[in-house]
Amino acid sequence: MVKALREEVKRLFEEKKVDLVIGWGKGSLPMTATPIFINKAEDAERLIWDETCSNNLAVYLTKDKRQLVKTDQKIGIVVKGCDGRSLVLYAVENQIQRENLVIIGVPCAGVIDKKKVLKHIEGKEVLSASFEADRMTVEGRGFKTEIAKCDVLSDSCLNCNHPNAPVFDVFIGEPRKSDSVEDVYPDVEAFEKLDSEARWKTMVEAYSKCIRCYACRNVCPSCYCTECFVDQNDPQWIGKSPEITDTLIFHLGRNLHVAGRCVECGACERACPADIDLLKLNRKISKEILERFNFTAGLDINEKPALASFCENEKQDFIMG
């Protein structure tokens, strides 16, 4: 698979179809891939594709990262299902020039969440890790443990029906058959069962851990405003300190800004240095939008976002209470 990916990227460079390819390379730590930017055929050898490739690479086409992409430059980008959905979102929201992109799809069986692995081995340090179809082996000083992959997959991957990019120019290997999960959001059930007071308590508890580093926002492909409302200082909308009311405004504001646009890639949650369960609320909102509007973000390049369009036959019960 990796060999085919490298061959394909090499070919794209040789045939002058791309000037730059964004993909994943081997990271400096076990279980860690890192985004790489390659601009010549021979560097295709640095590309990898496996269950550690957890960053959503679409993020490098927007925000501050626009500076990476010069006008008229042809960009190749390696995408798993959720990265591909972000590109669809960008196309719908006029953030990219589709004709300048070469989308290279790879079939995804889910990425691992390192934090889950570390919890599994009670915080011990992993010095090496290897992967097989359904399990992984981690080794450190004085231990070697096998873990079922399903126990350490990112929450975003557990009930994913979109393992392949919805839109692509080339696909490496065979698109993965979707598991056709019927109940996509079993993880939000527990939260839904809480009454509003208990929900509030859960959120306050979770977000009090926030250190306002904005890693979640900055790795989020759907959060691409050139200047985020939390950064504006004239006027300044919210306080900068991790005071819980301000922190909640940041997170809940972000939840609402990405409502109907979140592709549930889980990048926010994996990036969080404070170990906050950031994805859950986004998924709860996605579930609402699916149920109300039968809409899932980032699947159809011709479909308007649910919250940016209006159909007469939509459920309107919320208006009347």
Add this chain to the structure above:
Amino acid sequence: MIKIEKSNFGTFIQNLSADYSLFAPVGEGQQSAFREVKNAEQINTHIQITQNSPKTVFLPQTEVLFEFSGDDIQSEEKPAKPMFFWGVRSCDAKSLNLLDKVMGQSKQRPDDPAFQDPYWKARFDDAIILTLACNEPASTCFCNWTGGSPFSKDAGDLWAVETETAYLVEPLSEKGEAFVKGLSGYDTASEKDKQSIAKLKKQAESYLQPAVDAETLKEKLPQTWEDPLWDEVSAKCVNCSACAFICPTCYCFDIQDEGKKDKGKRIRTWDCCMFPIFTKEASGHNPRSLARERVRQRVMHKFRYFWEIYGESLCTGCGRCVRVCPVNLDIREVAKQLLEADSAA
């Protein structure tokens, strides 16, 4: 050097917490930090290094500088009791000394108290730091790059080694001497204990990767200023502040007012040179508007600028940034790339 048997550790900690605000590693993994404890059971004694460094106690993420009501201004600098820090790794103990150079002292105005931070001084000057030797450095540790080592005695007031059955403690500073003198009923470490220290030290040092010489890097850095390599290394940075907020030596902060004109507070809160807004001026002009310039600033500040002022690097090799970076921008890799770069002088 005195010996605190592990069987007596509970009592030792109990006694300490009566006289001091006692801080020690608490919690696991990403939740671990130095927090105030009352007894030994609360302490995580097996942690390699806490996610949050002791910096968060001495220079908290947010603190009130003063509260005001009308023209009346009230401030509180001094903690109720002096603080005792148990179990600080040598990299973190050194970080506190580096921070003290900036916050507690002033290189430019050494004799003028107006240029010393009163909140930092009130906490740090009376605090006792016990540096606990690092028996098992992590693979992300690189204290040996910047003059540190797992068993370093360069920083802290007390130095301790954990053996199988005991903690062996010796003083490093006057404060430490006075503290040890005040203890009674403890044995002195035996020859055998000292041998086990030597053995543990050797083993700990063997876990570290070969060092890159920070001084060579410092010399090289000015030549790299215009190097396109900065584009390359900054390309994947997403400009969050995870690295800086988790760093034991990053100290940049913002000052803001909260509340209303007649009643409120002036606070300070960590800030970060990775944020574009950090240097954006009221006119809209931004001297460091590009990610390349900001990443370069952070690396230069750690490995060059601080050295120019204080004669050492502002990185103690704790490896926290390596672990938390969401895109695996590994400062060690950046340093190596810069050293290898064929930059024109």
Add this chain to the structure above:
Amino acid sequence: MKNTYIPIPMKVDKIVTEDPEKTLRTYDLNFVNKSDLEKFQYLPGQFCEMSLLGMGESPFGIASSPTEEGFLRFTINRTGLVTNEIHNLREGDAVGIRGPLGNWYPVEDFKGENVVIVGGGFAFTTLRSLLVYLLAHRDDYGEITMIYGARNPDLFIYKNELEAWLKRTDMKLHLTIDNAVDGWQHHVGFVPAVTEELAPSAEKAWVVVCGPPIMIKYTLPVIEKLKFPDERIITSLERRMKCGIGKCGRCNIGSQYVCIDGPVFSLAQLKTIPDAL
């Protein structure tokens, strides 16, 4: 010991609106406590953080001279939140200041030498402080030449004083505006061009240049051409600052902190700092 973050209480004594657009206002502040006045020792070029409780702080160069006793003067351009709020102040209102902060123009080194002062726009504040200081110690210094430019005649600050200085025989003041207007009897043209035309001599002289970044950028080469050595070309940098005491890191450029190593630097110093200019 007094907490350095707590502002010194001041009262607004006098407000002068400098321009018809009312974007530039000069504030004379009096010390509320006599002891604070006695302790406040400063030199031209230093600045203060002006504090409005509940709104925040902003740094401003001190426009008064230590030779004018009893008050501090600041001229404030309305640009952001804090400056807007300052513009709402009335005479008698309370404000706070922290300072004096930063370094100063090397007035000791200037002694016995000629001094050329080149300024533009409202960055003229600390240059006024300098000029008033030099004139108060007139016998200590050689020739004093000042070139001061503004976009139009309305935008000069301290207009009454300019009139007085124009009349003085122990100094030379050259005023210039960008484009000619009726009744203007002084120079017309940008500061760099006028400086080049006047060509002040570099012999036994120092030059102090302050103004908007673009003016500095084009004036420095002119001054270098006049053969002023880099060590004798002095300027004052502006950066975002918060703490003012070398802690918060915001104004860091190279190994220098503008708030404590500066804001006054020689061109020789700036040339060793990457991207300072």
